[in-house]
Amino acid sequence: MSFKQEISFTLNGDLTTASIPVHMDTLTMLRDVLQLTGTKLGCGEGECGACTILVDGAATNSCLMFAVDCDGRDIQTIEGVQTEDGLDLLQKEFVEKGAVQCGFCTPGLVMQGTAMLNENPGMSEDEIKRGLEGNLCRCTGYTKVIDATASAMAKTRGEGQG
Amino acid sequence: MTQDFAPKQTLIGQRIPKLDAPSKVSGSARYLQDIELPGMLHGKILRTDRIHARIVSIDTSAAKALPGVHAVLTAADTPGVPLGFGQDNPPLKGDRVRCTRDEIAAVAADTEEIAEEALKLIEVEYEDLPAVFTTSDALKEGAPVIHDKHPNNTPFTYDYEHGDVAKGEAESDVIVEDTFRLHFVTHCCLGVSGIIADFDVEGNLTLYSQTQMPFLYKRDLAPVIGVPAEKIHVIQPIIGGAFGSKLDVYPFEPICVFLAKAARKPVRIVFSREEEFLASPTRQPMELTMRSGAMKDGTITFRDVSTLHDNGGYTSWGATTPFVMMQAFSSLYRIEHCRYKTTVVYTNNPYSGAFRGYGNLQATFAIESHMDKLAEAVGIGPLEFRTHNAQDAGETTLQGLHLQTCGLKDCLSTAADRSDFVTKHAANRAGQDGPTKRGIGMASLFHVGGGAKIYHTDGCGTILKVDDYAKVTVLTGASEIGQGSETVIAMLVAEELGVPMSKVSVINNDSEIRPWDVGVHASRTTFIAGNSAQRAARKARQKLLDAASAKLDVAVGDLDLRDGQVVRSKTGEQLLDLGKLLRALHFREKNEIVVTSEYYEPPSVMQDREFKGNVSPTYAFATQVAELEVDVETGMVNVFKVTAAHDVGRVINALGIEGQVEGGVIMGVGYATREHLLVDDGYVTNPSFRDYKILTAPEIPEVDFAFIETMDPEGPAGAKGIGEAPAICTAAAIANAFYNATGVRMYELPFTPERVLRALKTAAGEQVG
Amino acid sequence: MTSIEAYAAPETVEDAAKLAADGTATIFAGGTDLMPQTKAGAKVFSQTLLNLRRVEGMRGAIEERGEIRIGALTTVTDVLKNELLRAAAPVLCDAADKFASGQIRNSATIGGNICNASPAADMIIPLLLLGAEVELVSWVDDEANWRLIPLKNFFKGPGQSKLRKNEILKAVKFRTPQTDFVAGFVKFGTRPALDISVVSVGIGGQLNSGVLTNARVAFGAVAPVPMRGLETEAVIEGKKIDDKIIKAAASKAAAEVAPIDDVRASAWYRRELIQTLTGRLLRDVVQTGD
DSSP: OOOEEEEEEEETTEEEEEEEETTOBHHHIIIIISOOTTSOOSOSSSSSOTTEEEETTEEEEGGGSBGGGGTTOEEEOGGGTOBTTBSOHHHHHHHHTTOOSSOSSHHHHHHHHHHHHHHOTTOOHHHHHHHTTTOOOSSSOSHHHHHHHHHHHHHHHHHHHO | OOOOOOOOOOOTTSOOOOTTHHHHHTTOOOBGGGOOOTTOEEEEEEEOSOSSEEEEEEEOHHHHHSTTEEEEEEGGGSOOOOBTTTTOBOSSOSSEEOSTTOEEEEEEESSHHHHHHHHHTOEEEEEEOOOOOSHHHHTSTTOOOSOTTOTTSOOEEEEEEESOHHHHHHHOSEEEEEEEEEOOOBOOOSSOOEEEEEEOTTSOEEEEEOOSOHHHHHHHHHHHHTOOGGGEEEEOOBOSOOTTTTSSOOTHHHHHHHHHHHHTSOEEEEOOHHHHHHHSOBOOOEEEEEEEEEOTTSOEEEEEEEEEEEEETSOOGGGGHHHHHHHHHHHSSOOSEEEEEEEEEEOSSOOOOOOTTTTHHHHHHHHHHHHHHHHHHHTOOHHHHHHHHOOOTTOBOTTSOBOSSOOHHHHHHHHHHHHTHHHHHHHHHTOOOSSEEEEEEEEEEEEESSOOOOSSOOOEEEEEEEOTTSOEEEEESOOOSSSOHHHHHHHHHHHHHTOOGGGEEEEOSBTTTSOOBOOSOTTOIIIIIHHHHHHHHHHHHHHHHHHHHHHHTOOGGGEEEETTEEEETTTOOEEEEHHHHHHIIIIIISOOOEEEEEEEOOSOOOOOTTSOSOOSSOEEEEEEEEEEEEETTTOOEEEEEEEEEEEOSSOSOHHHHHHHHHHHHHHHHHHHHTOOOOEETTEESOOSTTTSOOOOGGGOOEEEEEEEOOOOSSSGGGOOOOSSHHHHSHHHHHHHHHHHHHSOOOOBSOOOHHHHHHHHHHHTTOOOO | OOOOOEEEOOSSHHHHHHHHTTSOEEEESSOTTHHHHHHTTSSOOOSEEEEOTTOTTOSSEEEETTEEEEETTOBHHHHHHOHHHHHHOHHHHHHHHTSSOHHHHHHOBHHHHHHTTOTTOTTHHHHHHTTOEEEEEEEETTEEEEEEEEGGGTEEETTEESOOTTOEEEEEEEEOOOTTEEEEEEEEOSSSSSSOOSEEEEEEEEEETTEEEEEEEEEESSSSSOEEOHHHHHHHTTEEOOHHHHHHHHHHHHHHOOOOOOSSOOHHHHHHHHHHHHHHHHHHHHHHHO
């Protein structure tokens, strides 16, 4: 069998340990080992962004990241996005603005959008579009995803001022 | 004490978030890929590395011996009943392979890795056969025969005619004739294909399937797998995109059943992305020759079309696209004389299935290119020329398609006005300096708007129950593939029953409990499932109002249901809580519960042998205007705006319909300018998102849309279907805009940079490599 | 089911070099190239999987003694945002901006992009303009061994370089560009970034009164390696860049590249693009610089 490695890391705020084959990618670990199936496998080649997670706050294709490299890091997945009251602001905007159709790309888009909002709460529309360039969506044509991200950004700024 | 009651609020036309959106944004929605049954094995399929070959032998002994492998199957282990629309495609091929996808063995193992390892241990010996990759080669005397049953490689032909084309030609002042070439593209659902098969001890089969037509699926699958339809239970988990790709039964589905049966354990097959590109359906490529004419006054005289469809190695739904194409040829604009001949030809290429628009993108590309050519030839502007030939409501086209409503003229004028088409079109043609040329072009479409009666019924069933707490559960035959049908159905029901959306749930994924439906295709779900649900809700409403009338001693006509209350219709005064009424009905007065059902059958007909007859209860129209820039030195085409005016009957869910238009237009732009599944001597050479390019967020044009509400009298709340329409005429509008920008007309899609540069240089008389 | 028998994530360059010393390690940093290559079976794991990402002191850019040194573990996002690079070598940041996607830029490293040795690698073209050298370290005879190779001589073919199996690329460095240095990078694709270059072009040099000296030209995806356009350089070197020179340079560029037909483009089209883009870029570089 494959050589395994013990790793420990913070997963959605909780200290987590896993024993995983060293060649395994992070997406497979999340889905098959840790049973967190919210993160999606769309291509396995870093082209579609459906598997986007945050690694130490940076949006990352989990399909391209060795799971062993999670050791000691702070990993956030779609399952860690909700607040105690339910959906967080960006998720609510995705729902309200109609940014979801089949939804398979949605968790990745939410994670990428979350990273974008954290990084630059003053994005122009073009910057939002560029920010989403690594996430493929076949249903929506992106417009409503862009709207939802812009709206969440505006509300975040509003809250900050208020 | 007087109380002010709000006037009746309607849900129709509001922006209602999709019911399934919260679970999807939170990652809790469970797709097929997320379902793991206890003891479940993983199935993998060995596909041939040949294009056309006789299978001499298959040795699976090493694969069978691999630890962790539970079943290894070849054709010899299966009944060998062929599947697909042409019933020419055995799930596992035993004697011969005919295209790159061909399944020759399958493995079920403890893990995907072991299954893949086992595939590598299977040894196959082939004897290569001569192969054929173009329709013209396949029709030549002595061409390799792909299926012995069809020695001429022609499984289907279609002949359609109305009027007298010769007469039309004689009446013409101008005639144009061109050959258009349409390419392979594929669906690119973000969620790849997959299935889980699970037998119980009594031989009942549960399939977790992504099918778009669960009931016909049972019928089609049963003979192939040797399990009676009544023993097949289809559960559709949340589906990660479909767009027509899940309309037919494909070999991996029965293969998974065979594996589950052999291994006596549940088995899941999920494609890799590469496999999805190689082995999921495509849009049917074709060569289309069109001859059409017009009189000097701008009246179209005739349309004469012939197509050669590349059917690939087997016959799936792609072969039936002429059925839809002929509707566009016969009925997009008023056409006195029309003829259409199709030859569907086997080759050793991949085979095609259904894909949003179903042949109509190809047909409309040609029709609308010719509309511009004819307009130019007779010296009339593109808008005026189209408007002159556009139909009005109440007409019946010469194919027998009855246009109860028709917003085509409004679509034309609205799209033109919003985009300032006439001014820009003229200005661009006046000539432009520099390497970047701007262009604007328009195209319209005609498509079924409420299903297509290709079976003896095109209906959909609903069972509706209102419980003791006025919670409404709708069991619908319709399937949700992401398009938002469940939300529309819930809106229509909530509207009838005067309950908030939060009180309605829709059950739409379990074949055991929901009534029959044809499936998600032909832009029919809002129309047909919507009508079905609305009518079931009306029955429940009647029952509730009757009960309330008796209880309150108020005439039924003076009562209404609003906000979960029985109210006086004139004033809105709340008289009785709906839950209370239901509980009274159930426990005290009559011991009755409120459960209704409906099977809605649209007033459409199956067409006759000449393909004539009103196949759909309503038809969708639209006009789109595309604006683009062409870099004539690199060939890059940048579509920066699409204005879309769609006759949608009536908007039910504004949020949903906008999403359909935006998504469809972007798919159309991708079809026209980026997407190309490259097939080289039968092999797919770009099976990845790296080299098969769907549009990304920074590339999208602005999409401006307008909805023309023609209030279809048969449609639910006046609505027509919208699912397919937005993708249909975008490529044609882009082709016309490209001509407007460059003065060069392209007859072959897609307009990818290299092809564009070649076309421009060729047109300029330069040599190209 | 791989042959991996050990995994290591060393924290010092020396430890990393020691672990790589026997030449049997599969080395990765971001993993964005290695992961898909191994999944596709194009690359097979060797017995040790060596993760460089934890090595300290190999990330970030510093300027010392007139040189800018970028640690191999510097991510493409780091390059894009680095103030020093934005000021001193903006062409590098521009290439970083056209690299893949946000997610990949966050993981992929400049060292990885060099080691992967793709003829289409985005970061290599501007580094060639900057006259970069790569700093390689190995552990031989109980001590660290260093060597420097000019980047222009580093590549041998698609996916092949002079990096030895026991070597680790530690940094890439170049002389801090003079204030009159101008450069531009253009990558042709249908998307702003998430594209493998059909072709890419870089042009740089010192610009004074419209004259370009120490001119450097580099091309991506038109030869087995990312190539310097020496003949094109000769056309523009020391010349006042006018329409005539631009035309001559564009023609020379198209003549000196050696593209192939592949799934992304034909050789013919690549040549056409090289000609057009070289001309346009040269004009841009000179206009922006003045």
